[in-house]
Amino acid sequence: MTAHVPLSWYLMLSAVLFALGVAGFLFRRSVITVFMSIELMLNAVNLSFVAFSYQWRQTDGHIFTFFVMVVAAAEAAVGLAIILTVYRNRSTLQIDEVDSMRN
Amino acid sequence: MDAGLFFLFAAIALVCGINVVVQTHPIKSALSLVGVMGALAVLYLLLGAEFIAAVQVVVYAGAIMVLFVFVIMLLNADGETRVSRARLANWLGIPLLITLLGMISYLIQREIPYSPRVVFGAFGRGGPRDVGRLLFTEYLLPFEVTSVLILIAILGAVVLARKEIE
């Protein structure tokens, strides 16, 4: 087919993925799944950046995406180390049960 | 052809994204997230971002998610226990969500009526040469700062994940 897709559809896909990430972040109770929802949100934002970079025909959007990926890598490393430490000390991966500082 | 590829990979990304949020066992969520990243890499290729597509697969799907999968396998994470919610939330939740998304999409379409069509090959400056040139001239300071950030993250991860010396 010779039909081409308008750019706004890429942006809508990015919005839907971001919304799914927020839903996962708010409703899931396993720490690792919450973390993965954060990564899903970051990916959705990357798609937006690349789409807008296409619209303005500039490569700067790609540079932003690159930095988002780098920061996501650093965050994933530290975050997973924190999860390992929490598991070692509390023996649980449900965020509702890590509440010893409440009240 | 462009539209067909977009629909196919957008559908894959959506299905895998829903899977990430819905699945109980973390390893299935992790692999669905890898699927999302792969589909997004193809969409980046359609938008002319070849270097970013390759970096997405090599770094994001091939290293960061491997780290997630390692941690899930090492911790032997189990699926979550189901908690019972109110019946109303269960029945009204998904239709309301779809309505909300439909309204947002309609608003987006109305505000950006003349968004350009994405033609494969219309943006030729997404290759490694162009990205590299920008990265080392205009964005040199952020580049160096992120390398320091990665060093800090390495130190933090090594210290946190070390076994306590009794």
Place this chain on the structure above:
Amino acid sequence: MNFFLLTLIKAGIVAVVLLTTLAYLQWVERKVIAHIQLRLGPSRVGPHGLLQPLADVVKLLTKEDVQPREVNRFFYIMAPLLAVGLALTSIAVIPFGPTVEIAGVETNMQLADINIGVLFLLAISSISVYGVALAGWASNNKYALLGGLRAAAQMVSYELPLALAIASPLLMLNTLSLREIVNGQEGFLFGFLPRWAIFQGPMPQLVAFAVFLIAAFAETNRVPFDLPEAENELVAGFHTEYSSMKFASFFMAEYANMVTMCSIGTTLFLGGWHPPFPHAFSDFVPALLFFGAAAMAFYHGLNPARRKDRLTLPVFALVFAAIGLLLLLPAAQTVLVPLFWFVSKTGFLLFVFIWVRGTLPRFRYDQLMQFAWTRLFPIGILNLFLTGLLVALQK
């Protein structure tokens, strides 16, 4: 001709040739290791054991497919498919020869010449970690899980020196497309030394080639880095619970990865399909080599060590002579001679892989990981830095 039809035909030819090569690579490996260990290797099934791969395929296909009860079925089936599928996909960007014209159609001897070819190969090797890790996890077996995790950690650790070793000749050749990389290694220095990346430019890439070979051994889980899948460690590692066709898939994936790594090494460091002698001589060298092999086979066929060889060795001599004649035909020369040089260089690297397997003992896991992070990685960075410095000074 239509682009899709042409690529389909090429893909079909490459698939058939590759699958046959994988089967016979196993024969070559068993024969070479046997001769290193002063024994004969497969020699009963067919002349000199040449039908042994066929026997192995029949055995593996007809074996009972034992599937443990508590496995996660989707991942248990997906892991070998992922491993073998990815290993075979990476052949798509390897250039086998120059642009040729066959029957009026001008085409590259390559399936897809993408301008980020090297990044594509790195991406495929990054994703193939999942095949191994999932195989270990899905088997519901502690030994398999540990083997899978160790193998995955090893592959991820050695990807870094691999990428650094690949990046060094790219600095000199200035492109990421594999065809352009081979084109940049054309010609001869001082009239006789070929301008391969290991001899070229401001910095000969010998150290990078050594780092690449060592990292390639680790990426393909071959000796001396094959602890995760060794037979007497961890009860055969991550493919403990697999049998018949799925087990065969893992082995096919390992050999396909070996072939891919050797092809990448040939393309990036050894000049691809370019001959090592100037063109005046090099067009006849392949034919001469085959005629020499035919003469040797015929000579040994006159008084053979075994009575059966009185028939088989002259047949081999005839086959070699026929191939030599084929290589002399001017019509076939533009296609076959570059292909011969590519295949012989890749074959030499594969022989080095098999040679090392028969010679070196295995590393312990912590020795392996320490070697990657404390020795290979700094050497890779140093080499990259020096190459970059010399290239920048040259401009």
